[in-house]
Every structure is written in structure tokens, then in C-alpha cells.
Amino acid sequence: MTEIPFIAIEGPIGIGKTSLAKKLSNHFNFHLLKEIVEENPFLGKFYDDIEEWSFQTEMFFLCNRFKQLEDIEKKYLTKKKAVVADYHISKNMIFAKRTLQADKFDKYEQIYHILTEDMPVPNMMIYLHASLDTILERIQMRGREIEQNIKSSYLAQLAADYEAYMNEFEVLHPDIPVIRINGDEMDFVKRQDDLExxxxxxxxxxxNHIAISK
Incomplete structure (x- = not known):
């Protein structure tokens, strides 16, 4: 485990990953790594027709996240500068398994492993989760136009996929601490006590686990 903090925040769409990453970045003075979302030219089409546009959408995300992590490693982690990210690149496999047909998933998985085999790995995970009602409410509140056509059934399945993924992650990576935050009970945007x-x-x-670089 590297001594430089590299925190990744994960959870379903709209749960508050970026909001929390920004607040932790400001508090600890860590570099903020934000995933590219709205810049994906296929995303709107994906939400309208998942089967038709899933491969293009997932490949765009994978290539951009690979490039971001490559830059983060060179510019920050190797220079002993801490980072907090609003995603973990392994989320790609959560979405790909759900949206890609078998033949395209096989191709995607091969490319994923080639690109990520030597990528920097976070040494702390924060997992945000909540009920479907809370997720839908927060998506509506932030008002991204491209997200308004997301089906609630897709979000419900995605939340279940994330839960299964995080349970597996804790088994496979016992040395990486995972902080679980229930979004139904805590609102770190509206309530300062929750944030603190x-x-x-x-x-x-x-x-306890990582030496904070002063």
C-alpha cells in the first residue's frame, strides 16, 4: 500500500460522488480527480437505447479514465501528492457486464485488462449507497438533461450491481479500507454535521492506514 493517500469514491449514478470528492479535496487539500461524464458524446443516445450505444459509451469512458489515471500517476502520485477521485476505474466492469452483449463484452474485457493492469490502485474506498427513491430524487435535483431519460429499473439494477461489487471488493482487497455511507441517513450536502x-x-x-503527506 502506497503511503500517499489515493481515495476513490464510488456508488450509483446521482448519489453524490463528485460533491463529496470536492468537499474532501478542499478539506484535506488533496488534488481532485473528476471523471469525464457529460463530455461523452454517446451518453444521451445510450440512455435512450442502451443496447445500441453501450459499446461506444463504455469504450469512451474506459479510454478517458485510463488517460486520467495515467496523468494522475505521473503528475501527482509519483510526486508524493495525495489524490481524491470521484470514481474507481473498475466501475467500468460494473456497467459493461450489465449493458454489453456477450460478444462485445468479451472484447471489452480484454481491452480493459490490458489498459488497467499497471494502473495506480486507490488505497481507500468510500462507497455511497441509498434507496432508489433517494437516488431518483438526487438525479432530479442536479438536473442533468441527459439523465432525465434514465429508467428507474436500470438504476435499481445498477444499485444492486454496485452492492454486489463492493461486497466482492472487500473480500478481494482486505488491505484497502472501505467506508460505507448510507445516503438515506446522511446528507453531507445539506447537513454540516453529516459532512463533519x-x-x-x-x-x-x-x-490508521496511510501517512498523510504534509
Whole structure:
């Protein structure tokens, strides 16, 4: 485990990953890594017709996230500068398994493993989860036009996929601490006490597991 904090925040669409990443970045003075979302030219078409546009959408995300992590490693982690990201690149496999047909998934999986085999790995995960009602409410509140056509059934399945993924992640990576945050009970955007509670938990985990670079 690297001594430089590299925190990744994960969870379903609209759960608040970027909002929390920004707040932790500001508090700890860590570099903020934000995934490219709205710049994906296929995303709107994907939400209208998942089967038709899934491969193009997932490949765009994979290539851009690969490039982002490559840059982060060179510009920050190798220079002992801490990073907090609003995604973990392994999320690509969550979406790909759900949206790609078998033949295209096989091709995608091969490319994924080639690109990510030597990518930097976060040494802390924060997992945001919530009920479907909360997820739908937050998607509506942030008002991204391209997300308004997302089917609730897709979001429900995605939330279940994330839960299964995180359960497996904890088994496969027992050395990487995972902080689970229930979005139904905590609102770190509207309630300062909730935010401070999360910050305190992160600080404690950093102190116990990772040397914070001053």
C-alpha cells in the first residue's frame, strides 16, 4: 500500500460522488480527480437505447479514465501528492457486464485488462449507497438533461450491481479500507454535521492506514 493517500469514491449514478470528492479535496487539500461524464458524446443516445450505444459509451469512458489515471500517476502520485477521485476505474466492469452483449463484452474485457493492469490502485474506498427513491430524487435535483431519460429499473439494477461489487471488493482487497455511507441517513450536502462526521471517519482511517503527506 502506497503511503500517499489515493481515495476513490464510488456508488450509483446521482448519489453524490463528485460533491463529496470536492468537499474532501478542499478539506484535506488533496488534488481532485473528476471523471469525464457529460463530455461523452454517446451518453444521451445510450440512455435512450442502451443496447445500441453501450459499446461506444463504455469504450469512451474506459479510454478517458485510463488517460486520467495515467496523468494522475505521473503528475501527482509519483510526486508524493495525495489524490481524491470521484470514481474507481473498475466501475467500468460494473456497467459493461450489465449493458454489453456477450460478444462485445468479451472484447471489452480484454481491452480493459490490458489498459488497467499497471494502473495506480486507490488505497481507500468510500462507497455511497441509498434507496432508489433517494437516488431518483438526487438525479432530479442536479438536473442533468441527459439523465432525465434514465429508467428507474436500470438504476435499481445498477444499485444492486454496485452492492454486489463492493461486497466482492472487500473480500478481494482486505488491505484497502472501505467506508460505507448510507445516503438515506446522511446528507453531507445539506447537513454540516453529516459532512463533519464523514471527514472525521476519513481522517481516522488515513491516520490508521496511510501517512498523510504534509
Amino acid at each position: 462526521s464523514i471527514i472525521n471517519t476519513v481522517h481516522q482511517r488515513l491516520t
